[in-house]
Amino acid sequence: MTTRSARRTRRTLRAFGAGASVLLALSACSSSSKSSDSTAQVDVSAAAAASSKLSGTVTVFAAASLKETFTELGEEFEKAHPGTKVTFSFGGSDTLAASIKGGAPAEVFAAASPTTMKIVTDAGDASGTPATFARNQLEIATLPGNPDRIASLNDLTKSGLKVVLCDKTVPCGAATQKVLDAAGVKLTPVSYEQDVKAALNKVVLKEADASLVYKTDVKAAGDKVTGVEFPESSDAVNDYPIVELKNARNAEAAKEFIALVQSPQGQKVLTDAGFLKP
The missing domain is CATH 3.40.190.10 (Periplasmic binding protein-like II)
Known part of the structure; x- marks a missing residue:
């Protein structure tokens, strides 16, 4: 190799080395930046999770x-x-x-x-x-097995039948009055109760023969009562x-x-x- 060729080779190697150093530095900066961004994202996510707990x-x-x-x-x-x-x-x-x-x-x-x-x-x-x-609608709750053979609202007027209703000031009582008016049925209950569970409980305890309560309450009571549906219930959902x-x-x-x-x-x-x- 001539002296002139050797000089050119040395200059090329020096330039390559400098370029490689720059690329490595840029790569390191990029990696550091990505790492910082990732850490920041984790910190933000952690903060959001903490604030939402x-x-x-x-x-x-x-x-x-x-x-x-x-x-x-x-x-x-x-x-x-x-x-x-x-x-x-x-x-x-x-x-x-x-x-x-x-x-x-x-x-x-x-x-x-x-x-x-x-x-x-x-x-x-x-x-x-x-x-x-x-939404909810009414159903007649009777003693288990429906011994009084109640099949309609009008059957609640049978002589000697003890019927309990919700007080007219509570939603189940207001709905009851609405369906009774729609059916043209007048009842004289043995008591008015302050909420639907109290009305249902009178039947569960056999202190009443029937009551007008929500379908959901009849279902929740299981075999402690028997439910009787009636068409007028759709008038007061x-x-x-x-x-x-x-x-x-x-x-x-x-x-x-x-x-x-x-x-x-x-x-x-x-x-x-x-x-x-x-």
Whole structure:
């Protein structure tokens, strides 16, 4: 090799080495940048997950007819959100609405009729607009086996038959009065009860021969009662609205519980119990 060729070779090698160094440096910067971006993404994701984690107690005021389904959904909610606790107050919707209006602390209200929900919304105690999540209709509950052979509303007027009804101020009582008026039937009950579970329990305890309650309550009672359907029940189907309350102390958990009730999972629990879809 000539001296001139050797010089050219040395210059080429030096240039190649410099270029390689630049490429390595750029590659290192790119790798470092990607690593930093990835770390940043992980940090953001972790922060988002931490901020979305629910905890604390959710207090739900709910119509008595929702006892079985909401208790089940409450257990599901606690499993899905460790660290949360769902507590319930079940009763007549009008009584619950009055308690909320009076300042009783709660996050969620689920009523058995829009009328009782209106007590809460008119008082300015609701956060947002109530949403209907289920519907329900009446059925006659009789003693097991239906020994009095009750087949219609008119049969409830039989002499000596002890019939119990829901008080007219609660949704099941208002619905009862509506179907009785539609059928032209007048009843003199032995008692008026403050919620549907109390009315049903009179039959379960054999303190009454029959009662007008929701289909879901008859189903929940199993073989403790026998249900008798009647066509007039379609004249008084109750919508069930739910809403987050304005002074909810655990608003995020309240929203998530309502979302569960409205979800396919929640709707399945409700329809399996006999509720109608909204």
